[in-house]
Amino acid sequence: MKSYTPTIGLEIHVELKTKSKMFCSCFNDPDEKQPNVNICPVCMGHPGTLPVINEEALKGVIKTGLALNSRIPEHSKFDRKNYFYPDLPKGYQISQYDMPLCEGGFLDIDGRKIDITRVHLEEDTGRLIHPPATDFSLVDFNRAGVPLMELVTEPDITSAKEAKAFAEELRLVLRYLGVSDADMEKGEMRVEANISVSDGKKLGTKVEIKNLNSFRSVEYGINYEIERQSKILSAGKKVIQETRGWDAAKGVTVSQRKKESAHDYRYFPEPDLPSLQFEAEDIKKIKHGIPELPQAKRERFKKQYELDEEAIEMFIGSKHLGGYFEKVVSELDPKLSHDKIVNLIKLSSNYITSDLQGLLKGGSVADKDFKITPENFAEFVGLIEQGVISSKIAKTVLQEMFLTGGDPSNIIKEKGLSQITGEKEIEDAVRTIIAQNPKAVADFKNGKDNAFQFLIGQVMAQTRGKASPELTSQLFKKLLS
Secondary structure (H helix, E strand, C coil): CCCCEEEEEEEEEEECCCCECCCCCCECCCCCCCCCCCCCCCCCCCCCCCCCCCHHHHHHHHHHHHHCCCECCCEECCEEEECCCCCCCCCEEEECCCCCCEECCEEEECCEEEEEEEEEEEECCCEEECCCCCCCCEEECCCCCCEEEEEEECCCECCHHHHHHHHHHHHHHHHHHCCCCCCHHHCCEEEEEEEEEECCCCCCCCEEEEEECCHHHHHHHHHHHHHHHHHHHHCCCCCCCEEEEEECCCCEEEEEEECCCHHHHCCEECCCCCCEECCHHHHHHHHHCCCCCHHHHHHHHHHHHCCCHHHHHHHHHCHHHHHHHHHHHHCCCCCCCHHHHHHHHHHHHHHHHHHHHHHHCCCCCCCCCCCCCHHHHHHHHHHHHHCCCCHHHHHHHHHHHHHHCCCHHHHHHHHCCCCECCHHHHHHHHHHHHHHCHHHHHHHHCCCHHHHHHHHHHHHHHCCCCECHHHHHHHHHHHHC
16 A cells, blocks of 8 residues: 555643532533533523633633643634534533633653644533433533633644644643643543645645544554555545544444534634733743643653653653652751762652552552651661662561651661671571582583572571671672682
């Protein structure tokens, strides 16, 4: 099959984390299971009702735009987007058309800028429920009227992998800003992709994919559509401009409807809402509230802590874990040499991202029942670095700290876990193991490294992991030379 070049743009909808809905005081609760309880005459579109703008939602979108390097115009407005669908109670959606809250911008993905066309604000629709083995659908209007931010990228994305990375990085930014949890399983973040393929001479026909409700679906759905369109063009046929849905179970896109154009929605200014005007001082206040963002934090962690990429991504992906790591590092003794500080930082990172994560079992260091203080964790890695406890004993100590919140020094003392560093005691153990394992000794002398590790393991077993591994190794080599 002939090779074609894909061109991809994304439209991403995000439900904002506000207490109330966009134009009424109804509770905005994505966890509500009982249908049609968070509704009122305003969000149900009853005659005679008037919408009131949610100021926090406006600030959330502007904050996002500023974080994404967008321009915030002085003036903006809301528009009516007219279409009829069972989950749209008013028969129209209050959205934004030609004067969005945020214009332009970009997001850096692996060193490449993906340009953003606009970020605007609208209200969400209700949710259709299709009971299995029935010929009807039900409508839950709890979601109707929830503040919904829409971000549209330029067609700058060149692969499904890059599209997935963009969506993942955007979710991180939104969570750092605190404007949305962007939980795709709850429908708080929904991705639509516009895809075309061409032979490079001119852009191909654009097809939109809906129902991309996970990062896996974003990557798999786009890859499928690139392949589908490429096969059509290779067969000498034309790609039809349409909207297709992603069937995750079958791993295919399916035709839904002909793609609408802007004029099909008959946009006009929303008559029940005033136009918006923003003062420079207002924008400045919102900008001042933007925290350190993922990319800046990523670069700082690399420069400041000299960590590997995998550890950095884990700390960036979890604000709480990254914050805990930094608190631990801040407790290290600044009087220590640079080399010791670097070693302690790496020890802290390794134990937090592996052993501690294993103990948490999906929980968080921010949970109320998490007991290990940063001070105690810093002391814990210090004891490892000093050779007071071996890496094997460290696991026992950390588990006890996790269960009780105890001080590591007290735990070591109470349970008799201090590492054996006395040469005489370890040498006695080494001599005993040599006498008991003549075959392993012979194998070691014949150049078999596994035999040496076996002998060290036997000393560790005999001393219950308390023997200093370094001293044990030195003594074996000395006595067997």
